Amino acid sequence: MRYISYILALLAGAALSFEGAIYGELGKTIGKLETSFYNFFIGSIILGLLWLFFGKGKFSYIVEAPKWTLLGGVLGVVYLTSIVISVPFVGVGITMVAVIIGQLVMSIVIEHYGWLGSKKSRVNKEKIFAVISMIIALILVY
């Protein structure tokens, strides 16, 4: 069953690339921040519908959850805004490399210490090798 999660994550990444390429075009017409707003706004509507018909969880958990666990949306916006600001200064290539390395480093730290409620899982040789291979791949791509 575990490998299904890997396939989902692969598909998520694929969706992100298609999304980025398509939104790049949209951004030329309506502006970058406006494009993100469009994405979040219409996305909320789609998810509202999905939730109405297929939601099996507990949305009301919002009121009892620790407040910091509600910050996912803001973090996403910070990420997006940092890219929008950075690209004109240093270009897409360097921006993507910096973002992805930031993402990898933070993942290791979060998981090693079990921060932000994630399951604690020790860093081991294999994980370090995986990150190094990713960094090599990144440098080769850009």
Added chain:
Amino acid sequence: MGILMILFTFLGGLTLSAQSAVNGTFGRKAGTIETTLLTFLTGTMFLAIIILFFGHGNLLAIVEVPKWQLSAVFLGVLFLLFIIAAVPKIGVIATNITVIIGQLVIGILIDNFGWFNSLVIPLDMKRGFALLFMIIALYFIYKGNTRASEEISA
């Protein structure tokens, strides 16, 4: 300026990982669709404020653009749904590395074929090696994760 910007973008990457961890935590209790909905709702609110002050595009032009450009929102929704579903099962590192690989592989394809009016950058030797290293990374992260969870259960 350049270095500062790079550092700033690096911080952007940190927040993306933090997002997947935070959402994973919330999702375990509230459910996947519910967490994605919350992320989109709060994101909309923050962006509305940001656009009011810093937006200088033209949101109304949305009615004039070709419709295929608007279809990307479904991809945006799938992206978050899939991530929020994967994190509780395989953890933050494995999810992030796998997402990045999916992203780069499709990115390389889009560049190669010049889809969506993008700049054409052919798949050359360098990028071929990059793909190879990504497969190696995927193998290691799978191995590393399996070992880590064995150590916990042992």
